[in-house]
Amino acid sequence: MFKVTINGLDIEVEKGTTVFEAAEKAGIYIPTLCHHPDLPTFGGCRVCMVDADGKIVTACRAPVTDGMVVKTDTEEVSKVRLSNVELLLASHNKDCQSCTRNNSCRLQEVSAFVGINQERMRQIRRSVEPVKPDDSNPFFHRDFTRCILCGICIRTCQEINGVAAIDFAFRGFHTKVSVLGDKPIKDSHCESCGECLVRCPTGALYLSRPETPEREVESVCTYCGVGCGIKLGVRGDRVVHVEGNRDNEVNRGDLCVKGRFGFDFINHPERLKTPLIKKDGIFVEASWDEALDFVADKMSDIKSKHGADALGGISSARCSSEETYLFQKIFRALGTNNVDHCARL
């Protein structure tokens, strides 16, 4: 264990801990913009700078050393942090009220912490690059005027989804997050998983139909057998938002495009809520007991007339492994090996 002193507080941390993690352990806030606990560090925003043994370092990257003395509130540290946040704001479209991240924005949080001051901002030349948003993706859009180039989306796509659909393009002040050939994102191999969207610290990546829920309900995604934990955001009696449940052991918060964005069916007027049985050429609502009895009768009928091998079952990807196991058991009990799965078709 290493002994570290942060702002006079002594704590012990393991070797390999970063200054940021040590400070977090000691309950000390260090502003960060490009750091995300799920991802490897980047070191580009330079707002997490602290004084470590007299040297200015990035807390998110610098590992602690034994006996290190860290100060997070020196004049020098404050000046550097303030200057870097001011510079970001100088080319940022700061219309918070029209931004979907208003109130949950890291740039707001960090700005508030470093203390943005009107008088100083007046001296700073503003220049927001007039880049049109990319609204090609039906689920989320990209507003370059609010992007702080923290690279979190890029690292997310690479490390979490393993797709690497986006990367930095161009250079210097003209740098932007782009897909291959700077095309609209719908023309890339982006899978619309939305993992980048949920990690973006600003409103640069935003939901195309944002609605703020009134309450939250824990649930499990029904789309596939993985069974990701989700939180449904409800407004009135409508489901308006889905979020991955970070406490769920199955997915630890990650979702795919269906689980995250495919919730329209829940409130859809034509959504099936009971089984249907065709009577006189027309589908009629039925109870589960009725439907199961109907299927069982039909199957025994076929078996007695044509033998067991006239039967076959195709299991669904929505079933869990256990359910699929039981499914094949049923068919083998009926006397046939005709069992398959929709993922093979």
Added chain:
Amino acid sequence: MIQKFDAIEKEAVAAMEEKQNNDIPQIYVGCATCGNATGAQSVVQTIKNKLDKENVTAEIKEVGCIGMCFAEVLVDVIKPGRPRISYQDVTPEKAEEIIDSYILNDDHRPDLALGFFGEGGPEDIEQIDTGDVFKNQQRVILKNCGVIDPENINEYIARGGYKGLAEALEMKQEEIIGVLKDSGLRGRGGAGFPAGRKWESCLKPQADQKYVICNADEGDPGAFMDRSVLEGDPHSVIEGMIIAGYTIGSSKGYFYVRAEYPLAINRLRKALAQAREKNLLGENILGTGFDFDLEIFQGAGAFVCGESTALVMSIEGNRGWPKPLPRPRTTEQGLWDKPTLLNNVKTFSVVPQILSKGADWFKSIGTEGSPGTAVFALTGTINRSGLIEVPMGIELKKIIYEVGGGILNDRKFKAVQTGGPSGGCLPEDKLHLSVDFDTLVEAGSMMGSGGMVVIDETTCMVDVARYFLDFTFEESCGQCVPCRQGTQQMLEVLNDICEGRGREGDIEHLLELGDSIIKSSICGLGQTAPNPVLSTVQYFRDEYEAHIRDHACPALVCKNLIVFTIDEEKCTACGRCRKACPVEAISGEKKVPHKIDQSKCTKCGICFQECPERFSAVVRLTGKENLAAAARGRLSDV
């Protein structure tokens, strides 16, 4: 000495002697990129045709840059038994005249000659090597540039080349490092890191593969020292790299050359092939069992790729972004995570001489802290611009007034800029300072890789700062906020100041910003980008204040802050300015003093140049009052 090398050396010397005893004239044409740009290739062609026509045999050598760029195209003629005579500003026509007069006859044409090298030249022309240009210079790194044919390895070997390698191959690795450390050699890429220590830290780690990289990315605006070495003496760099490979235990090296240097790349390719042919490069070098080969990697011309970690990323096929701290040392985990030795072109090129002549020889040149010489690309408003090499410790004054021949048109000196976009501007009262790594940094500038721009009274210092900031703004890689956003902010403020929109508090804003950018940027680009601004504010703050408070550009450069007007008393109505004005802003008739219509004038400055000096009737005015008067169309009132 290794026997195999003795044979190679003998062969080369014999080949050279044979040429020398040939009793034919030798003609050298400066054919580096600088010479070619002034038309050297057509001069070479003319000479060849002319010699054919006249049926004269002579040896024509396309040599590298000798440094006297102010006099290009340079043609040197050595007639058997005569000293070398140098002709300046040679055009194809003049080349024919020279052949007629001096080669076919015996008139050395003092009217066309710049002078002669060595002793015993004609009395009516100057001896160049003892004259102002060369007497303060000491050619170590550039000793072969402009002298040997860079495409002929024998010339290099006959002048002592590859001897350092032959000697090194018989030394222990630690011994070589000992010599380097003892010599005090500091890297010539800008920061001046001790070379011996860097080589040592690359020798230590155990690895199945190590790499040697030569940094020839040279991206500073106006700098062309490394290009000249590669074009004029490629083997010296190759030899240095082979020695480095042997010393650290590497079998593979790269030249990282910017793709904008096609001639250098071409010469390097030829040189590499010749070195391989002579078994000085490749497998089993000189029969010692040591394998080492070199490859050329062309950089795409991003300035930031000269930074060591970005350069490595670039060779690996990644985005050329510097790696933020903490990061492993390049000498331990560089290219493909293998120990990598990265040095500048000039650093490698001087190593062979240090090994063959000894550490004491090297230490005898320059100062204690910065031994050896400094190579500068001397440019700006100076009489003799060019490539120079001076011993470290020489006074700035001497470089400017003796080597460079003083300020153009006898104007007043204002500042000297060194270190390119990372450096700063020093005013007149710093001219006594000596040129070495440490002194320049203390004064607020730096050695850098060797650009030296002389600035006179007709240059605006805010504009100079803006020029360099524009460069770093364009070249910032964009990875970190202080550099990406900060250089843009500084540039915007400087643009505002130059264009009359400066505000009270801007100077403080620039200073504060500069401080934060230096402290929080990831790499050397951002960490030094504010220097041109900080040093000009330090030494020329009054110019900034004049721009901001009075909307005045004291050097009369910033277009938005000056107006052109005609002094009625002086105007003789010659009409020259009226005819020259591209936008017909000038009116007037015979005998009537001319007038400029301010609403049409685009401030191109042509009328100012056109008005004959004896009249000097077109004048430039600056400052709030003049600008306001011009806007009201009543400038004559002022």
